[in-house]
Amino acid sequence: MKKIVLTLGFVSCLLLCCSRSANDPMSEQSIFERTESPVYSSPIGLAGDPSILKSGDSLLLYYTAEEGIALAYSLDNGQNWMRPTNASSDFIALEKRPDAWDNVLETVEVIKVNEEFKMYYTGYREGEGDTPQAENYEIGLATSRDGLRFERVAESIEAPIIQRDVSNDNTLDRHAMTSPGVVYENGTYYMIYAGWNVADNWTGPNAGIRILGATSTDGIRWEKIAAPIISPSEVTYSPDINEATLMKSEDGWWYIVFSTDRSIGIARSNSFSGSYQIYPEAIVDPLFEWDSEVTAPDGIIENGKFRIWYHGVKEPEYWPWLIGYAEADYPLNWE
Incomplete structure (x- = not known):
């Protein structure tokens, strides 16, 4: 994702949330190395779907929390994470709304364009999915001038800004749209998202989860790309793809880092529209007690490093949700 600098007004308000010593072990896996311990945990054990925004010498971490989309930040390149205003609980940047179309919020992406923070998120009304296999996730937009508190744009108050195609049961995003990843470049917004079709209990002709795309000139009105960006059949080491993020490097490459059934891959x-070359093996696998499953990556490319954050969860309880970290030298050793 293209990350743009912001100046934090709350740098004097520090609360240690989770720390990573420079001496913490890193485990090598594929072309990436990952920390053995989580790098961030929330007060109640629910920190998922990280979105990372580079901010001068600081990093902002937006994540799925119990009450909405939460925020933490780091002043030391991700070694230690704090919450604004000395918050002892999750600092909520965007609150969920009872009785609204988005009374549950998840899978967030925050970028900054022309001094305005734009938060793309998925929301749904809990328990009202068209099928038992998926909630009706769709994509909303909220904005902020300071990156701390976000308000929904007018177009996102009563309805999503990007909606599922419900024209028939076989459309690629018929049942859910999750995990938006957005890059802004030269007047155009580029988005990927996970499109879900679960028709006939995953047996319909277009059933499955695919990485889909859309473009926009204003960040609000979007035109979907008809063909999938990445389909599950292209990932040879896993039968499933889902949450993903979009990144653009200074040397011109578009990267998609994506979840599989249990691991994380890269293409x-x-x-932007492809075709994408998929690295032939996972770059992050579950290795430790706290991360039986790893998913929902986001990242930045800076200072000769490709850095990704993701959330891990322990089975069989599927709790807690913790944020992990992996990195590789950049340019990547793709061969």
């Missing part, structure tokens, strides 16, 4: 292309 690249010299154009």
Whole structure:
């Protein structure tokens, strides 16, 4: 994702949330190394779907929390994480709304364009999914001038800004749209998202989860790309893909870092719409007691490093949700 600098007004308000010593072990896996311990945990054990925004010498971490989309930040390149205003609980940047179309919020992406923070998120009304297999996730937008507190744009108050195609049961995003990843470049917004079709209990002709795409000139009105960006059949080491993020490097590569059934993979292309070359093995696998499953990555490319954050969860309880970290030298050793 293209990350743009912001100046934090709350740097004097520090609360240690989770720390990573420079001496913490890193485990090598594929072309990435990952920390053996989580790098961030929330007060109640629910920190998922990280979105990372580079901010001068600081990092902002937006994540799925119990009451909405929460925020933490780091002043030391991700070694230690704090919450604004000395919050002892999750600092909520965007609150969920009872009785609204988005009374549950998840899978967030925050970028900054022309001094305005834009938060793309998925929301749904809990318990009202069209099928038992998926909630009706769709994509909303909220904005902020300071990156701390967000308000929904007018177009996102009563309805999502990007909606599922419910014209028939076989559309690629018929049942859910999750995990938006957004890059802004030269007047155009580029988005990927996970499109879900679960028709006939996952047996319909287009059933499955695919990485889909859309573009916009204003960040609000979007035109979907008809063909999938990445389909599950292209990932040879896993039968499933889902949450993903979009990144653009200074040397011109488009990267998609994506979840599989239990692991995290990566793909690249010299154009947004593809085709994408998929690295032939996972770059992050579950290795430790706290992360039986790893998913929902986001990242930045800076100072010769490709850095990704993701959430891990322990089975069989599926609790707690914790944030992990992995990195690789950049350019990547793709061969």
